[in-house]
Amino acid sequence: MNKFFKLKLSILLLISIIISGLIGSALTTFFFRNQLMTTQKNKEAVVKLIDEVWSKGNLQIVDQLIAPQYTIRHDPGDQWEGKTLDLATYKERVRMSRHVFPDQKFYIEDIVANDDKVAISWHFTGTPKGNIPGLPATNKTVSVSGLTIYYFSGDKIIGHWQIVDRLGFLGQLDMQKGRPKVIK
Amino acid sequence: MNKFFKLKLSILLLISIIISGLIGSALTTFFFRNQLMTTQKNKEAVVKLIDEVWSKGNLQIVDQLIAPQYTIRHDPGDQWEGKTLDLATYKERVRMSRHVFPDQKFYIEDIVANDDKVAISWHFTGTPKGNIPGLPATNKTVSVSGLTIYYFSGDKIIGHWQIVDRLGFLGQLDMQKGRPKVIK
Numbered sequence: 001m002n003k004f005f006k007l008k009l010s011i012l013l014l015i016s017i018i019i020s021g022l023i024g025s026a027l028t029t030f031f032f033r034n035q036l037m038t039t040q041k042n043k044e045a046v047v048k049l050i051d052e053v054w055s056k057g058n059l060q061i062v063d064q065l066i067a068p069q070y071t072i073r074h075d076p077g078d079q080w081e082g083k084t085l086d087l088a089t090y091k092e093r094v095r096m097s098r099h100v101f102p103d104q105k106f107y108i109e110d111i112v113a114n115d116d117k118v119a120i121s122w123h124f125t126g127t128p129k130g131n132i133p134g135l136p137a138t139n140k141t142v143s144v145s146g147l148t149i150y151y152f153s154g155d156k157i158i159g160h161w162q163i164v165d166r167l168g169f170l171g172q173l174d175m176q177k178g179r180p181k182v183i184k
Numbered sequence: 185m186n187k188f189f190k191l192k193l194s195i196l197l198l199i200s201i202i203i204s205g206l207i208g209s210a211l212t213t214f215f216f217r218n219q220l221m222t223t224q225k226n227k228e229a230v231v232k233l234i235d236e237v238w239s240k241g242n243l244q245i246v247d248q249l250i251a252p253q254y255t256i257r258h259d260p261g262d263q264w265e266g267k268t269l270d271l272a273t274y275k276e277r278v279r280m281s282r283h284v285f286p287d288q289k290f291y292i293e294d295i296v297a298n299d300d301k302v303a304i305s306w307h308f309t310g311t312p313k314g315n316i317p318g319l320p321a322t323n324k325t326v327s328v329s330g331l332t333i334y335y336f337s338g339d340k341i342i343g344h345w346q347i348v349d350r351l352g353f354l355g356q357l358d359m360q361k362g363r364p365k366v367i368k
Contacts, residue, residue, distance in 0.1 A: 009193070016197055017204040024208030032216040039298070074293075074305070074329065076352045109258075110345065112296050112303040112333060114223070119296040119303035121258070121333055121345050145258065147331035147347045149296060149305055161294065161305050163331045165260045166351035 039113045042152050046118045047108065049150075049157065055105045057098050059091045066090050071159035073151075077166050084159075100135065101126025109145075116152040121145070128173065135173060144169040223297045226336050230302045231292065233334075233341065239289045241282050243275050250274050255343035257335075261350050268343075284319065285310025293329075300336040305329070312357065319357060328353040 049065050052058040071084045080093065098104055104126035112119040124144045130137025146164040150157050233249050236242040255268045264277065282288055288310035296303040308328045314321025330348040334341050 013197060013200055016201050020201040020203075020205040021208035024205035024210075025212040026208075028209040028212040028216075032212075076329065076349045110301070110333060112298055112301045114296055114298050117294070117296045119331070119333065121347075145260065145347060147303070147333070147345075149294060149303065149331070161331075163305075163329060163347045163349050165347050166349065167354065168260045168350075170351065 035115075039115070039118075041155065042116070042118050042150075043111055043113050045152075045155065045157060046111070046120060046150050050106045050108055050120070050122070053094055054097070057094065059094060062091055062094070063087060065157055067153060067156035067158045069158065073159050073161045075160065075162040075164075077164065078162070100128060102129055103127050103141075117149055118152070119147065119149045121147050138173075140172070142169065142172040144172075219299075223299070223302075225339065226300070226302050226334075227295055227297050229336075229339065229341060230295070230304060230334050234290045234292055234304070234306070237278055238281070241278065243278060246275055246278070247271055249341055251337060251340035251342040253342065257343050257345045259344065259346040259348075261348065262346070284312060286313055287311050287325075301333055302336070303331065303333045305331050322357075324356070326353065326356040328356075 045065050048061065052061055053065070066087060068087055069084050070087075070090050072078055072080045072082065075081045080089070085093065104124065107123045107125075109121040109123060122145065124146070125141050126143075127139060127141045128135050128137060144165055145168070146162060148160050148162040151159045151161075229249050232245065236245055237249070250271060252271055253268050254271075254274050256262060256264045256266065259265045264273070269277065288308065291307045291309075293305040293307060306329065308330065309325050311323060311325045312319050312321060328349055329352070330346060332344050332346040335343045335345075
């Protein structure tokens with residue numbers, strides 16, 4: 001073998017080593033990235049649900065985000081707890097909440113997510129408009145905090161498990177006679 | 185070049201390609217695994233905290249799990265809300281809870297974790313032993329559910345953000361006069 005051939009051979013070997021290393025790395029990255037990107041997409045879907053649907057009342061995008069069967073796995077005090085809702089009922093749920101508190105806003109405090117789950121801690125503010133029996137208009141904005149885990153199947157949210165600080169909430173509302181009056 | 189040399193060369197090339205591919209993949213996996221393993225360790229620490237410390241009262245392991253400065257970021261109704269606790273005060277917190285409910289158990293429903301955060305949904309059961317003014321012994325086991333996000337720094341838990349369904353809890357307790365009596 002002459003020197004020139006040896007050099008060519010060394011270069012070929014070096015290039016093969018570098019390329020294979022990169023390919024191995026790229027394939028592995030692709031595998032992990034896919035997982036991370038799904039989690040990222042799920043987070044974005046939850047942020048959109050909270051900002052657009054619950055805080056702004058944009059019901060047009062509910063079908064993009066919510067699965068046709070949405071289960072309220074756990075949500076003490078919620079009238080649909082344990083039930084599976086269709087899309088029309090999910091929209092009704094948002095509409096009812098916004099009927100009581102037309103200016104309602106949810107602020108996401110923090111997000112934790114992995115695989116098909118997104119947990120958020122949040123604060124709510126809203127002013128009751130007095131259109132619900134037993135809940136008079138006070139022009140006083142109330143606030144409440146909560147934590148929710150949202151569950152995904154594919155790119156749709158299929159349900160939640162939630163705790164709202166109902167006691168703190170009630171303490172701020174000027175409940176009428178016959179309803180519990182709790183001082184925070 | 186003879187045939188034997190060509191064969192040796194091809195084998196050398198093939199081996200280099202395979203080994204570099206594997207090394208590239210391994211390095212990348214190592215990078216991602218490190219992240220995943222931290223999350224896994226954090227999850228295990230939270231499970232240990234709940235099972236051993238809160239459900240069994242094993243205070244010896246608090247120092248392994250909890251940072252010397254532990255902040256209760258948000259926890260409506262908790263007497264230490266907003267405060268930063270030292271280890272002695274953290275242990276006192278567990279002791280007080282177990283004094284009211286000596287048989288208390290926490291059951292983790294689900295875990296969501298990424299980076300330095302672990303969120304858990306949980307159920308609590310406990311029987312008040314009547315050693316707290318205003319909270320008589322009923323021999324009735326009460327249950328309550330909640331959601332908590334635990335925050336880590338290194339391998340220690342540095343705080344939490346929590347919502348407990350206090351209203352559901354109060355509804356089950358036979359509160360004495362002068363205390364709020366709320367029917368669930």
